[in-house]
Amino acid sequence: MKKTTNRRPTRSRTIIGSTVLLGLALLPAGCGKRETSAPGSDLGAPAAVQTIGVSFETLQTEFWVAALKAFETELARRNIRMLQAVADGDANRQIEQVRNFITRKVDGIIMVPKDARACIPVIKAANAANIPIVMFNRPAAESDARSVAVVADNFTLARDTVAFLVAQARKAGGQHKALHLIGDLGDINAIGRRDGFDAAVSNATDVIEVVARVPTEWNNEKAYAGVVNALQKHPDIRLIFTPSDLHLPAIASALRNAGKWHKRGEPGHVLLAGFDGDATAYQMLVDGYLDATGVQDVFFEVEASIQAVLDARAGKALPATILDRGFVIHAGNLQEKAPRMWGAKK
Amino acid sequence: MNPERQRLAMRALDVAPLVLFAVVLAGFGALSPSFLLPANLLNVLVQSSATVIVATGMTFVLLTAGVDLSVGAIMFVAAAVSGKLLLAQGWNPWLVVAGIIALGGVCGWLNGLLIARLGLIAFIATLGTQYVGRGFGMWLTETRAMNLPETFTRLASNRLAGVPGPVLVAALVVLAAHLVLQRTPLGRQIYAIGQDAVAARKAGVNVRSTLRGVYVLCGLCAGLGGAVALAQIGSVAPTFGANKEFAAIAAAVLGGTSLFGGRGRVWPGTVFGAVLIQGIENGLNHLNADPYLYPLITSGIIFLAVLLDSGRGQLQRTLGRRRIRPD
Numbered sequence: 001m002k003k004t005t006n007r008r009p010t011r012s013r014t015i016i017g018s019t020v021l022l023g024l025a026l027l028p029a030g031c032g033k034r035e036t037s038a039p040g041s042d043l044g045a046p047a048a049v050q051t052i053g054v055s056f057e058t059l060q061t062e063f064w065v066a067a068l069k070a071f072e073t074e075l076a077r078r079n080i081r082m083l084q085a086v087a088d089g090d091a092n093r094q095i096e097q098v099r100n101f102i103t104r105k106v107d108g109i110i111m112v113p114k115d116a117r118a119c120i121p122v123i124k125a126a127n128a129a130n131i132p133i134v135m136f137n138r139p140a141a142e143s144d145a146r147s148v149a150v151v152a153d154n155f156t157l158a159r160d161t162v163a164f165l166v167a168q169a170r171k172a173g174g175q176h177k178a179l180h181l182i183g184d185l186g187d188i189n190a191i192g193r194r195d196g197f198d199a200a201v202s203n204a205t206d207v208i209e210v211v212a213r214v215p216t217e218w219n220n221e222k223a224y225a226g227v228v229n230a231l232q233k234h235p236d237i238r239l240i241f242t243p244s245d246l247h248l249p250a251i252a253s254a255l256r257n258a259g260k261w262h263k264r265g266e267p268g269h270v271l272l273a274g275f276d277g278d279a280t281a282y283q284m285l286v287d288g289y290l291d292a293t294g295v296q297d298v299f300f301e302v303e304a305s306i307q308a309v310l311d312a313r314a315g316k317a318l319p320a321t322i323l324d325r326g327f328v329i330h331a332g333n334l335q336e337k338a339p340r341m342w343g344a345k346k
Numbered sequence: 347m348n349p350e351r352q353r354l355a356m357r358a359l360d361v362a363p364l365v366l367f368a369v370v371l372a373g374f375g376a377l378s379p380s381f382l383l384p385a386n387l388l389n390v391l392v393q394s395s396a397t398v399i400v401a402t403g404m405t406f407v408l409l410t411a412g413v414d415l416s417v418g419a420i421m422f423v424a425a426a427v428s429g430k431l432l433l434a435q436g437w438n439p440w441l442v443v444a445g446i447i448a449l450g451g452v453c454g455w456l457n458g459l460l461i462a463r464l465g466l467i468a469f470i471a472t473l474g475t476q477y478v479g480r481g482f483g484m485w486l487t488e489t490r491a492m493n494l495p496e497t498f499t500r501l502a503s504n505r506l507a508g509v510p511g512p513v514l515v516a517a518l519v520v521l522a523a524h525l526v527l528q529r530t531p532l533g534r535q536i537y538a539i540g541q542d543a544v545a546a547r548k549a550g551v552n553v554r555s556t557l558r559g560v561y562v563l564c565g566l567c568a569g570l571g572g573a574v575a576l577a578q579i580g581s582v583a584p585t586f587g588a589n590k591e592f593a594a595i596a597a598a599v600l601g602g603t604s605l606f607g608g609r610g611r612v613w614p615g616t617v618f619g620a621v622l623i624q625g626i627e628n629g630l631n632h633l634n635a636d637p638y639l640y641p642l643i644t645s646g647i648i649f650l651a652v653l654l655d656s657g658r659g660q661l662q663r664t665l666g667r668r669r670i671r672p673d
Contacts, residue, residue: 065489215637229631249581
């Protein structure tokens with residue numbers, strides 16, 4: 001008779017298992033807990049600013065990775081030591097990490113806040129410790145806490161990008177049915193881009209009719225399903241705007257399956273524009289499938305953030321918000337603008 | 347309430363999820379006639395096929411009173427590895443699909459090891475592997491999107507006798523799962539473990555090995571579901587598979603699977619649940635609804651379905667109670 005071996009697991013096994021699992025979990029994902037220092041010599045650093053703590057909410061998009069690399073490069077160039085922390089999307093963890101920067105008496109803090117409100121106490125803590133703090137790419141909610149926000153002008157950039165698309169629609173002639181993808185409704189950047197789209201098309205009702213609005217929650221599967229559904233309902237859609245280049249491959253796949261994947265100038269081409277300026281967008285511009293994208297100038301935002309810390313340390317007055325105007329890139333200015341497009345960098 | 351009335355109420359609650367499903371479809375159909383066109387209904391099936399497959403695996407796990415929070419991460423890891431194999435190594439797409447499924451199985455085996463062998467709580471163990479998986483996938487992709495070649499994405503647009511590939515794959519998975527759960531000793535053992543693991547062990551069921559098998563199965567389904575979704579989207583992004591575990595759990599629970607184990611079916615329950623979730627999204631797209639209404643309507647319908655299921659559970663307990671005093 002076969003012996004049954006369903007013994008209860010021993011306590012020690014459970015403890016060993018838990019420890020191993022916890023260790024594994026903290027290994028790659030736990031970059032949230034980990035803080036690393038980028039290379040940077042203290043020798044040439046300005047006397048007032050030797051160390052800056054940089055806290056990212058997540059590295060889950062290419063944009064954040066490009067920004068982090070730009071910080072490493074720029075801070076190393078200025079001989080400033082960088083402490084970095086990534087919170088893996090956890091607002092509480094991020095607050096702990098920034099408090100840790102304050103305890104270590106860094107000379108400045110640059111933070112991509114996970115939550116516009118949750119970061120306010122930590123901004124106040126930095127204020128109390130007299131450490132300048134800069135919000136990178138996402139502003140904090142309004143309060144009496146003092147910080148400088150370096151943010152893309154999402155509204156204007158989205159409006160200008162869509163205005164370019166509208167001009168192309170006018171050139172092509174006829175009424176264009178439009179599909180508008182909307183990002184995460186809880187993200188202030190997504191809202192700015194949505195409003196920018198609305199502002200651009202509100203003046204172009206003679207050529208644009210928005211027939212579908214699809215919230216994507218920054219999720220490609222939702223974006224893909226939304227585009228397929230919209231094309232099912234309105235096979236004559238001729239214009240698509242996505243608030244992030246992240247969704248471009250999903251849109252391409254949906255258009256390809258619907259037999260609508262054509263280059264600029266070819267019959268049946270669907271006017272397509274994005275936002276961000278990532279590597280996929282650059283390649284699609286080069287290949288002729290994308291009409292335009294609004295590029296967030298990562299390099300400007302990084303330089304402005306670091307400069308804001310230096311200026312605050314030097315006692316200079318700073319505005320509450322420094323705007324990155326970005327730029328619209330399209331086939332007509334690709335050669336000229338590509339060097340400032342972060343997605344075009346190898 | 348007399349027993350006859352209770353039985354009638356029970357029967358009504360049994361069919362309530364299906365009635366809800368029909369009401370939702372009819373409602374969207376009335377508001378937007380194009381919603382009920384055969385092409386669109388097929389479209390809903392294609393879009394829900396990945397969730398159906400993942401939720402099928404999740405149903406097995408839930409039936410044992412467990413949970414697997416790592417399925418979305420497994421999808422991402424499998425997608426990241428397949429992206430590398432397709433783009434850097436130039437592997438044959440079919441070989442890559444086999445690799446994705448196998449990788450899912452390995453991840454499921456790891457979960458099984460942690461839960462059945464080391465005795466970790468399923469919630470904690472799979473939360474841990476979710477972190478590990480996401481971290482590993484991010485490291486592998488360096489947070490860059492990988493756009494897959496058409497040789498791979500064509501797999502999703504293939505049809506057999508007019509049936510889209512993803513729907514066919516999902517149907518085969520559901521059929522196999524249904525047969526296993528309803529017609530085999532393994533299926534009965536899974537239900538028994540979910541009802542009472544100690545009693546099942548005393549009755550001679552090898553609880554550990556069954557649990558291991560269930561998590562492997564769930565991993566295989568996650569891998570396959572990932573392959574189906576990936577072939578449709580054609581790109582590996584860092585958010586691929588994000589929150590898929592919640593969609594899979596919601597589909598199973600909507601279909602009547604109990605979170606406490608021992609009760610539920612893949613067919614029709616989980617399948618209807620998954621199709622209902624996708625149908626709601628599709629219907630809202632067709633109506634061009636206000637984006638702010640999406641979460642409200644989706645969660646409202648899910649809440650209603652869970653409420654009906656809870657009512658059914660309560661009534662079931664009432665019917666099962668011994669009556670001491672005659673009416």
